[in-house]
Amino acid sequence: MPERLRRLLLQVLAAGAALLAISGIYSLYKVIGRALDDGQRDWWFIGTFLPRSTDRDMPPIRDIISEFNKPLREGGPELINLIWDASLFTLREALAGFVLGVIIGMAIAILLLRSRTLEKGTMPYVIASQTVPLIAITPIIVIWGRKNFGFLPWEWQDWMSVSLIAVYLTFFPVAVNGLRGLQSPDPDAKELMDSYAAGWWQTLWRLRLPASLPYLFPAFKIATLASIIGAIVGEISAAQSDGIGYLILDFASKYSTGPERLYASIIGAAVLGLLAAAVITLAEFAILVRRRQATRS
């Protein structure tokens, strides 16, 4: 355990050092750029693909940090509150998408498990589904959602369409890894269940599902990130105006009036992604540790 702790500490230190290094390089680049020439476009060759070091193109880190505490409008909430609310909104979209995506993914996995023919016939399309840039047509999905979900007991809202994009990205890893996990128990274990005259569903519940957990967790991890990215990009594409993705799009279009805000909102999105990854990693760790202790005792 101390070895693991030491390693964790080392990694946290490394992350801090990396963050410092990136800010350091960023600031140093600005200093050098300023000293040489503000219009680096004139630099021979390199200038064509290096960013200019002006405060407009690369706002100083100090300004970005202090921007978090400034209100957007006179008397309005501070930017950090705005980012916080928008992130929570996006998180809700992602969470809804994640949950539905996991359910659909597992359903597909169980369906394909039942029929070898179905698996062989449709697996290529499950894989091909991920090459369809459905995320690009979120606006159409939004309209589709408004038109077609009138039958639901609750009112369909646009953010739910964004969640559908998250579902589309989320179901895939769960379906693929889930199927592999459900198929993973070896023939002996299956024969053991047969010897108890266990039914198909009993075998699924008592043997296949527990055996698939080690395969499912990596899938959940990928799915978490996919749902967050799907929600953010879906918002951008659908112009869904309450989430962090739209905030980024909005600040990008008003870049000249406040470059720091764009940077701050992107940092917000990054933190959202990191937090989601941290939560799912902790959940995996907790369950795996319990399993390992269980096998030891």
Added chain:
Amino acid sequence: MTETTKDPTSQSQGAVDILDLNKIFLPGNASQVIALTDINLSIAPRSFTTLIGPSGCGKSTLLRLIAGLIEPTEGSVTVNGKTANRARQDRDYGMAFQTASLFDWRTVRKNIELPLELLGWSRADRRKRTEEMLELVQLSEFVNSYPRELSGGMQQRVAIARALAFRPSLLLMDEPFGALDEMTREHMQTELLRMWQETGTTVIFITHSISEAVFLSTQVCVMSPRPGQITAKVDVDLGERTEETRDRDDFFDYIVQVREALRS
């Protein structure tokens, strides 16, 4: 060059000579582990020596010291009159492990050819030798198979062919038959003895099985753990081994002898 001069007190040069060897992992550290103490061992050329003992007695460590893969803390290991490391550089020995550790991405032929490639043999020579080796382990028809297409016993035979391919004067084997079933195991033992007689190699062999040790070896070194040391050396003289050897009285006598040495 800092070749260690041979100790004048040792007898005629053996295939392997180990003098007053100690091995401590992480010396000076709070969690230091004394792996081996006071190991003195002389292994004659063309002999078959078995290291036997419970888990954690340092058998594998001793084998890796002879291989020059790790350095002794004190004492010396001499292989063919050279330091172990020098012998490794000169490719004086072949090695086989408990797992076949074949390269999945190479066919049986290419797996056996691996050491020959590293030794810079020509293509024609490699082919010729590989055919010979495959005949020796009786796997000629699988020359173009990939390892995962073979059974565990067949994979182990390929691994042994790989270890023997460049006719090293010394063969180091770390429980190579440990994962095999009893039938395959006895078959492999007979095969190994046949190859040993045909090639005239010196073999150092690690095992957990007393009968395997007695059946194979000319010398059995019994080891005990914490700290790892050699507690007894049993010279085995059973003449030429056949399947009948396993039923002979003197075979059982040796087994009892080794078992008692292990208990004490």
Added chain:
Amino acid sequence: MNRFLRSCLTSPWFLPLVFGLAGLLVWEIGLLVINPDGFVLPRPTEILSELQANWDEISQASRNTGFIIVSSLFGGVILGVVAALIVTRFRSANEMITPLAVAVNAIPIVALAPIFNNWLGLTSPRSNQAVVVLLVFFPVFINTSRGLTNVDPNQIELMRSLASKPWTIIRRVRIPSALPFFFTALKLVSSLCVVGAIVVEYFGGRQDSLGSKITTYAGFTQYDAAWAAVLAGSLMGIALYALASLAERLAMPWATRQS
């Protein structure tokens, strides 16, 4: 003839083909029956005829976006592999950097697009390339470095027992062991980078690209045309995925050969 028929029936392509055709048929006929105005989800034939009608525009856009995709895919893959080769040479560096890369991979990299647009020019394809390269880099780097370190220790010991130099061990043991990991990542990014490139074009880049075409079509409620452009995008993704799978088969005959 009988033999030909049998080999068709047992071919691994047979079932997917049947299911695919059946799916298309259900899609086409189902929409004809239920939703004859075909408002949001057009029928396959409608998409195809839109593709034909807008062929010049869509093929030009596909070429432009395809260039960004292919160049960034190459760039990202090469950078990822080289970085993994360097980092795994140093064990402690690897222990720190790989988890860091995993963390960075949790960040929605596409969101960096507006920053790159400001740095490298709003309409320049360079900023799109930069984002897609990053998108490709991390999965390739993470998987390759895992593969390079996930090696049977006995194989390393065997190589050392034959007095091999470090580079020989990398070439003969580590790289072959890493191939399965690498190709998993390659297949992942081959579809990821198409979607990524199209999404990044929302923020900027050339006007005649797939991303901006889809936005424009959708903006003018030309949904059939938008779907046609989406189809063009997925065809590129499928082609890249197929190429990656083919490369995997060729590079790792031992893993795919039927015994």
